[in-house]
Amino acid sequence: MAPAHTQQRLLGLVVNETAGVARRERDVLRALLHNCTVTGPAAQNRDDHPDFRAHLQGRISWVAAGHPGRLARLTTMLEAITW
Numbered sequence: 112m113a114p115a116h117t118q119q120r121l122l123g124l125v126v127n128e129t130a131g132v133a134r135r136e137r138d139v140l141r142a143l144l145h146n147c148t149v150t151g152p153a154a155q156n157r158d159d160h161p162d163f164r165a166h167l168q169g170r171i172s173w174v175a176a177g178h179p180g181r182l183a184r185l186t187t188m189l190e191a192i193t194w
């Protein structure tokens with residue numbers, strides 16, 4: 112049991128009221144997508160993922176799994192990147 116005012120996590124999801132990704136992780140993904148648009152995806156692929164676009168799509172799906180409404184906005188940001 113944890114108090115309601117603390118972040119209750121289970122398998123990487125915050126499960127206080129509904130299951131969802133932590134705000135920090137969501138903000139980091141949005142910043143990464145923005146930076147890819149500004150500086151290009153090659154500059155942001157710091158871990159040398161062989162298919163960086165698929166990696167980003169997977170992270171978007173992870174965030175959108177808890178809140179489907181975020182899928183459209185994040186996908187729009189992904190499509191704005193010049194590959």
